[in-house]
Amino acid sequence: MLCETANQRARQWGRGIAIVAFVWSLLVGGEAFAQSTSTFSQDFRLWSPVFMTVKLPSSFLAYMEVQPRFADLDEDGHIDQLLLRPALGYQLTENLSIWQGYAWVGNYNQKHTPPQSPFFDESRIYQQVLYTRKFESFKIVSRTRLEERWIEHVDGTAVRFRTMLRGQYPLPMAPEWALVAADEVFVHLNTVGARGPQAGFDQNRFFVGINRTFSKYVNLDVGYQNQLLNSRSIPNLANQMNHIILFQLFINL
Template sequence: MMDVKMRKRMLAGFIAGCLLWAPAVCFGGSEPIQDFRLWTPVYVNFPISGPVKGYLEANPRFSDDASQIDQLLLRPAIGYQLTPTISLWQGYAWVANYQPNYTQEHRIFQQLIYNNKFSTFTLFSRSRLEERWIQ
């Protein structure tokens, strides 16, 4: 069995190795690309009937230092409020990618939202599963 001194030496060696190896992983290779991007989403939530809800999203995304549109997402969904804090959603997303070449994606998604208001904060959690088709 190893004594305490040996364990401390092994741990110190491991940490030193990680610290020496990390810069090569993080900073090795080519220069990083610098590009300021801007996302400007608009979200609309609305009641449909009883526990049934609607959702619309338009999300243009700009790249090249926010000078050109890079991607456009249009995402409608329909949801059902299961409990006061949990809702289930089914939706579709049409995604246009403009750079480097124009492509379209079609996505369907399912999501579960947990939204609970406490006295000093609101806890919001979304789990989403997407299936994608790229043209």
């Protein structure tokens, strides 16, 4: 019995070490790629979103997200975006839910030519499918979202598809802590004029970090996110790579 327990702990430690090594190799490889690609414009940023999900009667769910984003941290630093994203969901099964939501996006301190304003906003509605699955020592989250976007100074409706996969591995020696990795791909489905989004790849976000569970209601992600942007409609910004320190607070009531 003792031998079996020791072997099980050794396997758990081995899986943990393997995951850490894999994440480290991705970080080192990504940094080497960025350094070898001179066409990338790079910036350091801070995102600090708060996500709240509330269970309602009859399997309904309410959701609210407040997400401030700060840019140019290697210089003076300033707010770049503020997102407010409410939604209403329905729990179809234990693992699967569907959502309908709205988002307001304020873009601050943007590159502009006077007399243009450095601020513009955007409204979105979106449809979402969320799937979560817990295994014995692992948790995955899959989120697929379709967005209809109305951007100030852009004529027409931009449609964007995005899909995210997240994995979470609790540490055997400290179950309240977990290693987290996630990736999300964004694709524009249409072209909206000369000043709007262009059909095709929009961006990719890759996150690695740790999660701390404080109670069954509250947990926090802290880590690094690499954001690769393809902003082809903006001159001299065809390839933008943002290095983001990410603090994500999750509240589930």
